[in-house]
Amino acid sequence: MSPPNTTELAKTGYAAYGESTGHRNYMGHPMPDWDELTPAVQLAWIAAAGAVAIGSLAQLSGIASPSTDPNVGDVVLVPMDRSINNGAGMAPAVVTRVWSPTTVNVRVLADSDAAPAWRTSVTFVETLDHVDSSAAVWTWPGGES
Template identity: 60%
Template sequence: MTHPSPVELAKAAYAAYGEATENRNYQGLPMPDWDNLGDRVQKAWIATAGSIAIGLLESFAQSEALVPDVGDLVLVPMDPEANNGASVAPAVVTRVWSATTINVRVLADGESTPWRTSLVYADDLNDVASAAAVWTWPGGA
């Protein structure tokens, strides 16, 4: 999933402001195009949009919808040699310590079904060592 850059967010916010004010600034004068705002004002819009985005992401991450529960299916990194060549395996949540820390029983595609404890949430499992104590939601690997 591709996320918008801070500049794209700032441009969208500036455009929305323009739509809400009939393209007038706080003094009632016509708003300049984004490219004519100047560095200082562009940076202020970028900082503002970035701050709002971070606040929304933090709020969303703490929402109940994203809190794992016992029995949920998550993904964990796995040694491909113990998992029929796959570097990621599904796991069932067996204990929830917090919204980001859990214990799991790994459902490896092999002989073993290892336990993993105190795994910490990661956005994705790209470039994560097979023994790393992390997990992610399906679709995040």
């Protein structure tokens, strides 16, 4: 069984909210079904569910928070398959989206002629030591092995 995705978590949260309020919104009006929500409202619920899930997973797995919050444009390091990175086990990546202090999207800058890869929802780790090359993690420069 695979873990739920953020949309499924958002739908579960929305349903739980409805159960707790008698299916009334914050203004006391009847809540629409999930499929009747505007895309913007659905995305807000998805973002909230993702933030809760990421925070919970990080806490449960003992993942530390970085000492400095990432920003779009920051350069971080990600693990890399040595066979497509000129023998190096890590590569720089530029942060393209910040989801939380521990989770970002990045554009990987491999040391090869391959097009840069996107990685989404990568999670902060203190070091890349003993991390599989396909792990969805990042660290600050200086946290490399």
